[in-house]
Amino acid sequence: MSLSVTLTVNRVQHRVLLDDPRVTLLDLLRERLQLTGTKKGCDRGQCGACTILLNGRRVNACLALALSHDGAEILTIEGLADGAALHPVQAAFIAHDAFQCGFCTPGQIMSAIGLISEGQAGSDAERVREGMSGNLCRCGAYRGITEAVVAATRSMTKEKAA
């Protein structure tokens, strides 16, 4: 059986031939498209390091079979910045010191973007913490992460209103 998927990743269309049906979206991104910004932490949906936006929604790329998502639109950490201009969530993570080692950061940022677009948490820190509970940070930078997400929510909501 010849297997292939067509995916739009960071606004660029790719057709990827697969020699094996077992490939996850995470492995496809990292090993077939060399987009290694999306991290493999636990590979079991427990840490959130592999969070991407799949058709606009945040998901764990490690638990998604690539074949099942033929035709999907994917946004990864590599697709956020516009040249040298950072995405507001990226900028907020720097301004609020929201990481130490940085390994979980791409997943945290993609998850935060998903959370903000879901619109369920607003700038309520308690709801932000709960909404970000699918992303673990072993350095324990949670305080900065929460502050960054709250600040980015405020700036992005203001931007939208303006």
Next chain:
Amino acid sequence: MNRFEYLRPQSVAEAVAAAAVPGSAFLAAGTNLLDLMKIGVARPQRLIDLKDLPDLDIIEQLPDGAVRIGAQLRNAELAHDPDFRQRFPIVAEALLSGASAQLRNVATVGGNLIQRTRCAYFQDPASACNRRAPGSGCDARGGDTRQHAVLGWSEDCIATHPSDFCVPLAALGAMVEIEGPAGRREVALTDFHLLPGNTPERETALGQGELVTALRLPPAAAGFARHARYVKLRERTSFAFAVVSAAAALRIVDGRIQEARLALGGVAARPWRAEEAEASLRGATPGAEAFHRAAALALEGARPSGDNEFKIELARRIALRALTLAAAGTPDRLPALPASPFAPLPGGLHV
């Protein structure tokens, strides 16, 4: 992970026909199945992807007042549907207390029902497990049993069903709609998950090739929206399975309980509906006396399956808390941390 054949049927009939071949497994989001395949606990030879099946991801209002929920609907879509969460806030609260936002964005209604136990010995192929390998024994007995059963267990298996979603569904009398080689049928959710007995490898009422197509909440499930809460105790603040949980729903008319529903989670191989406790509440004045009596009845017959006697008292207290919170009234907006037994004060912080 083993290699597998990948099929993508275009209709329920095609999917059911494909699944008649032994070694087949249905693939919805895969959040449980792919995980189990990675650790070698599930080894299907054929994956039948349900992605293209039409009309299985909708919420339907039926003429008789029942609500039908398609099996392929995502957990997040159901929990955030404005009409559904207003009519069935207890179901929304349970859904939002489970897993993480990333998982809820993909995990399906049907997949939630057929998810496998989180028993650590089931998940470890090096351990003996009658559920995974019939006749091999049960290493959970005498092991770490915090997540294990205190009701309905057998000498062969003490695993629990991990779902939050299924607990209020059991309380509300949900029906499971099934299609298979012999046509359509339906079973009550409380009969869908099987108690282990001496065949713990038989986990659900599904036969070979049968597919869950929808859930149905009967007309009688409406009418609890004003007094319904799900409460869940976990070992960390969020993103953890229940040690014990309870769903309580009351219909209170003129200061008396006209009808009560109570189900427990994390205590058995199925969501545990406590019908005797429900009956004891009918006609009672909502309050500590009636709720203590009902919670005690709900745990009658419970016995430890290992070093987990504490769960009986914990479950009793969680049932009491759920009934007390339900009587106080469903909040207009779900709390920041859905189903948490902590932060009793409005605006109180967890962390």
